[in-house]
Amino acid sequence: NRLxxxxxxxxxxxxxxxxxxxxxxxxxxxxxxxxxxxxxxxxFIDWGGHNFAAGFSMxxxxxxxxxxxxxQIAYTTEFKDKGEEYIKIDAELPQKxxxxxxxxxxxxxxxxxxxxxxxxxxxxxxxxxxINFMGKAEAKHVKLTLKAGDFTWPALYWNAASKVPGEFTKxxxxxxxxxxxxxxxxxxxTKQIIITDIHRVPLS
Numbered sequence: 001n002r003l004x005x006x007x008x009x010x011x012x013x014x015x016x017x018x019x020x021x022x023x024x025x026x027x028x029x030x031x032x033x034x035x036x037x038x039x040x041x042x043x044f045i046d047w048g049g050h051n052f053a054a055g056f057s058m059x060x061x062x063x064x065x066x067x068x069x070x071x072q073i074a075y076t077t078e079f080k081d082k083g084e085e086y087i088k089i090d091a092e093l094p095q096k097x098x099x100x101x102x103x104x105x106x107x108x109x110x111x112x113x114x115x116x117x118x119x120x121x122x123x124x125x126x127x128x129x130x131i132n133f134m135g136k137a138e139a140k141h142v143k144l145t146l147k148a149g150d151f152t153w154p155a156l157y158w159n160a161a162s163k164v165p166g167e168f169t170k171x172x173x174x175x176x177x178x179x180x181x182x183x184x185x186x187x188x189x190t191k192q193i194i195i196t197d198i199h200r201v202p203l204s
Contacts, residue, residue, distance in 0.1 A: 004028040006159065009079075010036075012070075014063075020045070021060045027052035029079045040069055053114065087177055087197055093121040098148040100191055106180055118179040120196060123148070128172045133161050146176070146193065157195040173201040 003011035004026040010033065014023040025033050033054045037047050040056075043066050047056035058066060093102070112118045127147035133139035134156075142157040142164060155178070157163075168174055178195040 001026050002158075016060055016063075019060050020057055021063050022055070022057045024055045025049070025053065031077075031079065036073055039073060040066055043069075088120060089122045089177055090119045091121055093123050095123065095125065095148050098123060098153070099151055102180060103182075103191065118181070120177060120179055122175065122177050124175045125201060126174055126176060128168060128170055128174055131164060131170050133164075135161070144195075146174075153193050154190060155193040155195050157198065160195070160198075163198070168198050168200050175199045175201060 001011075003013070005028070008028050010025060010027050010031050012023055012025050014021055025037070027033050030052075032051045033049065034051055037044075037049075037054055037056060041047060043058050043062045045057045045059065047054065049055055106119060109116070109119060128144055129147050129152060130145040132143045134141040134143055139161045140159055142160045144155045144157065146153045146155050155176075175198070176193070176195055177197045178193045181192055181194050183190045183192055
């Protein structure tokens with residue numbers, strides 16, 4: 001999923017175990033995976049899924065044949081021009097509702113998963129109190145503290161290190177789009193925001 005989201009094209013991850021290869025596809029740009037897999041069905045031991053998430057298993061000895069066929073399909077595949085990217089926002093959340101009690105509402109919509117994405121909120125005029133960078137080999141991700149009225153929220157913004165300080169920095173007033181999640185560590189729960197996008201509020 002993260003590969004497809006990052007590069008905006010269908011992604012394939014394959015695991016080789018002994019003489020068997022097991023693959024998992026995720027779609028992007030509304031690309032229908034099933035016709036692609038049907039063109040390679042003769043190579044599979046088994047395959048299935050739906051239009052936007054599918055998987056297969058095959059004999060490892062057929063991998064080169066499959067890879068070659070997949071490249072040929074890719075060369076003739078065109079995506080529709082979707083123009084400027086947009087972010088789906090389910091609701092705007094006034095700051096007065098940005099309290100831990102928001103989970104009483106969010107939990108009513110569970111279980112989240114395929115076909116039922118977590119609710120994505122727009123929240124305006126938050127203050128960036130702290131910024132820290134995360135990543136093993138290099139700093140890629142951003143961990144923030146956001147001030148919302150009487151509450152502060154920890155937040156994670158994946159693959160956003162390059163956006164600091166150009167697009168936002170400590171002390172900025174920002175609008176955010178994101179989802180709410182729980183992080184569990186050693187039995188302790190932390191409620192946090194997973195950021196999809198940040199927009200710096202211009203100074204008046």
